[in-house]
Amino acid sequence: MNPSCWIDGQPAEALPLADRGLHYGDGLFETLGMRDGRIRRLEMHLERLQDGCERLGFPGPDADTLRRELDTACRGQDQAVLKLMVTRGIGGRGYRPPARASVTRILFRYPWPDYPPDWSQRGIELRICRTRLGLNPALAGLKHLNRLEQVMARAEWTEGAQEGLMLGADGSVVEGTMTNLFASPAEGQLVTPDLTLAGVAGVTRRHILERARAAGLAVQVRGLTLDELLESREVFVCNSIAGIWPVKRIESRSYAVGPLTHRAVAWVAEP
Numbered sequence: 559m560n561p562s563c564w565i566d567g568q569p570a571e572a573l574p575l576a577d578r579g580l581h582y583g584d585g586l587f588e589t590l591g592m593r594d595g596r597i598r599r600l601e602m603h604l605e606r607l608q609d610g611c612e613r614l615g616f617p618g619p620d621a622d623t624l625r626r627e628l629d630t631a632c633r634g635q636d637q638a639v640l641k642l643m644v645t646r647g648i649g650g651r652g653y654r655p656p657a658r659a660s661v662t663r664i665l666f667r668y669p670w671p672d673y674p675p676d677w678s679q680r681g682i683e684l685r686i687c688r689t690r691l692g693l694n695p696a697l698a699g700l701k702h703l704n705r706l707e708q709v710m711a712r713a714e715w716t717e718g719a720q721e722g723l724m725l726g727a728d729g730s731v732v733e734g735t736m737t738n739l740f741a742s743p744a745e746g747q748l749v750t751p752d753l754t755l756a757g758v759a760g761v762t763r764r765h766i767l768e769r770a771r772a773a774g775l776a777v778q779v780r781g782l783t784l785d786e787l788l789e790s791r792e793v794f795v796c797n798s799i800a801g802i803w804p805v806k807r808i809e810s811r812s813y814a815v816g817p818l819t820h821r822a823v824a825w826v827a828e829p
Contacts, residue, residue, distance in 0.1 A: 561641075562667040567627050577662055579645030582653065583703040585662075586610040590640040591798045592632050593670075596829070597640065598798065600628070602761045607644060610700045616646045616659040624663070631667045639668040639799055643703065673800060677720060678823075681806030681815055684795070685719035686784070687711040687735065690727045691756040699759040708735045721795060723787075723808065726756045731782040737795035737803070738763035741787050742818045749778045749790075762796045762826060769825040775818075792816035801826045 563570055578584035588603045597603075604621050611618035624642070631640055643664040649656045689711040697704075711722050712735050722735045731751050733739055738760040740750045748770050753759050770777045787793065793805035793813050802823045804815040 562631070564627060564631065564663075564665045566663050567623070567630075573662075573664065574648055576648045576650070577645055578647060578649045578655070579643065579662065579664075579703055581649075583705075584614075584649075584655070585643055585645030585703045586614065586701055587641060587643040587703060588701065589798055590628070590642065591637075592635065592640055593637040595632060595636065597628060597632065598829075599761050599765060600625075602764060603642075603798075606701070606759070606761060607642070610702070611644065611661075613696075613700060614646070614702070615655070616661060619644055619661055619663050627663065627665055631665055635667070637670045639670060641666040641668065645703070671799065677803050678801060681804035681813070682720035682795075683718065683807045684721050684723050684734070684793070684805045685715060686809060687714055687722040687724050689714065689724065691724050691732050693727050693755040695755055698755050698757060699753050701758050711735045721803065725784065728755075729784065731784055731787050732757040734795045737797045737800065739787075739793070739795050740766065740818075740822065741782065741790040742792040742816065743786055743790045745791065746818075747776045747778070748818055749780065749782055751782045752779050760797055762798050762801070766796065766822050766825055769828075770822075773821070792819050794819045794822060796822070796826065 565573065573580060586607060588607050590597050590603055604624060608618040628640060645662045646655060647660040647662045689707055691707055711724055721737060724732050724735060726732050738750065740748055742748055750763060767777060788808060788811050795803050795805060804819045805813055
């Protein structure tokens with residue numbers, strides 16, 4: 559797979575070696591799904607990116623500039639995956655950030671993945687990962703460039719399950735290796751783990767929460783134990799590319815694709 563790449567709006571094949579994103583993972587990224595020539599929930603992605611830049615303490619890139627560059631990457635494409643990375647830019651040796659950051663914008667375009675349709679229709683198997691997520695409220699929620707926990711978790715299996723469930727260092731349920739998670743512990747109740755200590759606050763997760771609340775459902779963002787998850791009526795995972803994957807099995811526990819999962823599928827399919 560050879561993605562197309564742009565750096566600061568120009569076609570490129572190499573990153574400056576002094577970039578802090580390379581040295582320290584000092585930056586953020588967004589994974590955007592483009593279908594039918596249109597990026598889904600673009601404004602939510604740009605809002606999250608800006609918020610992340612503010613939390614990391616460097617200026618976010620101009621939103622109109624990003625829209626133009628994303629439009630260039632979409633041109634002539636029916637569907638694609640766009641990965642937008644923003645780093646603090648070039649800096650000298652040492653952890654101390656430069657007094658005035660000059661951010662680097664890196665944009666990749668990848669082909670749309672060929673996930674089997676059965677994963678969306680009948681569900682996937684979720685395995686429990688041994689690798690735990692560290693608890694750090696300063697970084698929790700951010701889609702920052704430090705993904706070694708996810709890399710280590712995804713290296714735990716090569717066949718069988720389609721996604722891994724990641725727990726926090728305290729044993730609480732957090733998310734999948736590349737997805738957010740929802741469960742229905744009781745009829746009509748929708749729960750997603752609180753992410754104030756660990757995890758990525760996904761755009762698709764946010765959209766589902768907003769639509770569920772607007773529909774009057776009993777929605778909770780709170781701590782979720784593994785035992786409670788395993789005893790739930792329905793479980794599904796989500797992200798901006800996969801959409802919704804119902805969970806049909808976690809280890810030896812099986813689940814049906816229930817009504818709340820079907821409603822979430824409809825919400826995520828909205829333009």
